[in-house]
Amino acid sequence: MARVLGTSIKRREDPALITGRGKYTDDLKAEGMAHAAIVRSPYAHARIRGIDTSGAEALPGVLAVLTARDVAAAGIPGVVPVGWLLPDLKTPAHPMIAADTVRHVGDAVAVVVAADRYLARDAAERVAVDYEPLDAVADVVAALEDDAPAVHEEAPGNVAFDWEIGERESVDAAFASAAHTVELDLRNNRLIPHAIEPRAVLASYDSSTGEMTIHMTSQNPHVHRLLMTLASLGMPEHKVRIVAPEVGGGFGSKIHHYADEAIVGLCSMKLDRPVKWTATRTETNLTDAHGRDHSTRCALALDADGRITGLRVDTAAAMGAYLSTFAPAVPTYLYGTLMSGQYDIPAIHCHVTGVFTHTTPVDAYRGAGRPEATYVVERLMHLAGEATGLGPVEVRRRNFVSPDAFPYQTQVALAYDSGNYGPAMDRALEMIGYDDLRSQQASRRDNGGKQIGIGFSSYIEACGLAPSAVVGSLGAQAGQWESADVRVHPTASVTVYTGSSSHGQGHETTFSQIVADRLGIEPEAVEVIHGDTDLVQFGMGTYGSRSAAVGGSAIARSVDKIIEKGKKIAAHLLEASADDLEYEDGNFRVAGSPDRSLGLGDVALQAYLAHNYPDDLEPGLSATSFYDPANFTYPFGTHVCVVEVDTETGSIELLRYAAVDDVGNVINPMIVDGQLHGGLAQGIGQALWENAVYDDSGQLVSGSLMDYAVPKIHNLIPFELDRTTTPCPHNPLGVKGVGEAGAIASPAAVVNAVVDALSPFGISHIDMPLTPEKVWRAVNS
């Protein structure tokens, strides 16, 4: 049989999705279903003096109007918890429904349930909330000022946490003796994830059984069930089933547990009937956790040869109004730990202040901490290339961790298991035609007019979240292993139950390839089940580029167990010793006796027809694994962006984008390329267009797609992709993960390219997004 691992078989998910037959949460209907509309604060900060629900209740067809009072009366915990703790983390309560204070525009203050969704909206407009507006602060730097309005009394100075990693003294020493130093103040712009499918939930409570089924847009149904039952609704976990039907993108925003889903659950419990809520696009923008929003001061010290001797980073990271599920982890353990980049840096210190602001909470968004870290390191490397005169290529090469130094222990906790950085850079230069481009650039500079620039980003990421012991010691409230139950049916077809829940990535295709390859069967003979807490044993879900490396490895382990079990059954049937059996291409063979063999089908059938088995052999052919990785995986690569800048208007045109990524072994090249394309679109979007803007009063002024620029296909160019392959040494598949690489690498590549184009104007930095006006002002200042 031809190998299926490493081949671009088409995504089995697509026929249903592209013909409109995919069933998303909002497509689902239930008998007696009612609709919820959530009343939200129009103020960033206000005291609630009173709420008059009578106008809404008076509308015929309105079934209930609930406020914080009803949450209290229900006797449930009623809060939205944070799932990751740091030392001295301030954890002010986040009530499901705000009781007396609202802390961001969009904070829930009441919910209306009505017979249809239009009526629910009409009624929501009639809920009269008496607000006393208070001063608000939306900006992460302003929130740290002495006289800033307080978001929570429990967090003086709006500080949620104060965290550091590395050694301050050795970094100070490195700077004191440096031959070159470069420094930079930068903003990492706040982003709104913008999954195409808005968040939605259909909660169906049945008082006769005390059971509730919740269909919802989830990247991790088991995690949602845990948080929903434990902290919000106070229901026994075994009475709640969470199902994620088709999920139309998440990018992190559907990891987190939100107030809205819990509110709808409460409505269903109160009314004893199914209740549905689907966020409008406006609500999506106001309530889906945002990403990034850092203000950072950073500096790099180098010796006379251009070798890095020290890196110093000080970041204020916005948390928003409340701590979202994984929020404290993102700017700390997924950020500070990445500061060594691809480089051998002897001294690093990173200090991060988590800051409450009167804004939508901030949490993991594609890349989560790693794009921010890459941006810091790679922007500094660009400046270092200039300051040392080595240029962007040589300064990087000179500092790459050398291929024989792996495993490489960084100064910021992570130990890189493998890597080989030079070849990815070489290949990128070759693809882009580097020397040619530099001479084109020189002639443009001589002639004036539109300028071209070349920008690099040599990134590293830690993904395959996560080795549980490591993340546990770092504050996670949960291990991050993954489970897989693989069942071989009597006819040798296979069903996989994975805890890694797909929301567009193509798990069903990829995972079927893993099983087919290992078992020597056709991928079509493998079904993949995910996203249902009643069907799947347990799972941590899909985020952090973990599905192949952790979820896939769990599947591989289970397949290996099945093969071992199959050998025992075959040995029994063939009257041989299990130790003498080999498994290849779907057949169990007795070593050295090629005629004594049984196909998987024979063995599977006999596994279920078992009637004369020895005592130590159980019937059945299935296996469950809970795979906990030994380390993170460390994809890396070099991206090169070429831009043309119209200095007369400040407009930027992308000319080329070449990416060489090393994601380890590749299961399905087409899917890997697709993940890169999507990540690149989002990273380039961050660099050039995307920006969540709040005004001083805390209003989100880029709250609609008329103002918030998500990249569209005509804004982008064909990407030039290639790979090097350094397999992960510690998982059974040698895979590393690719979901976030594009978003991690690209912002720095784009900004470096623009700054490179504008270096004749003395420009060394412009904050993202690089809108034409900002570029034009920089050129003219």
Next chain:
Amino acid sequence: MYPAQFDYRRAGSVDEALSLLQENEDAKLMAGGHSLIPMMKLRLAQPPVVIDIGRLDELKGISEAGGSVRVGSLTTHADIAASDVLAAHCPVLAEAAGHIGDAQVRNRGTIGGNIAHADPGSDIPPVLVLLGASVHLQSPSGTRSVAAGDFFQDLLMTDVGEDEILTHVDAPALGAGTGAAYLKFEHPASGYAVVGAAAAVTVQGGRCTGAGLVVGGVSATPTTVDVSSLVGTDLSDDAIAAAASGLDAEDPIGDIFASGDYRVHVGKVYGKRALAAARDRA
């Protein structure tokens, strides 16, 4: 995105649409619905009655007669962009329509709806003002026409009366020796024009005999730039740049993407480039 309650009426003729307008206070006409429906979904518009005129074939179509082109108000942007008649007689209008939104928007949106809505970032208004087009309106009391330059009154405000329907637009065909161009600086989020520059020049015997420049996006309504200094010149780059730099807007509009000052600056640059493109086509 749920509109408030409204009644839907479909008109079978212009006359029926006019009487429905009279019978229903605060009713709104709906052509392609691509500006009206978004406003209703945001509840910025809450008309009690929507009168659908989208199927009135009598208001669709493009024709040319006696040196003038006529475009029915319900003609879609896609039809305008693809029109042979316009390609031959007034290609700049087709060029502008081709810049609108995406294929879906162009297939639904109409020229009448576009100019009646009068978004300052619309692509059609500056072109109509440049061309000296006339807008034709019908009411129960008769018909009238108004010059495009007077039609646009303010942000989202036009000369269409409450009881009127916009029936068609007439524009003079571009004569021999005349070149025109529309250049758009697109908003990355909305796709509307941050700045849209419409320019035309007429060249006879190597000399400019007429020139016009109208810039959209800078002010609430299209801004006409006095480029008469080009007449008599050979349309050198320098002369064009000097003429375009005459763009002036007292109270330029701005948003988080582009400030007023910046829009004026880009208007000058795009005005210059549009004039140069028009020259090269003349």
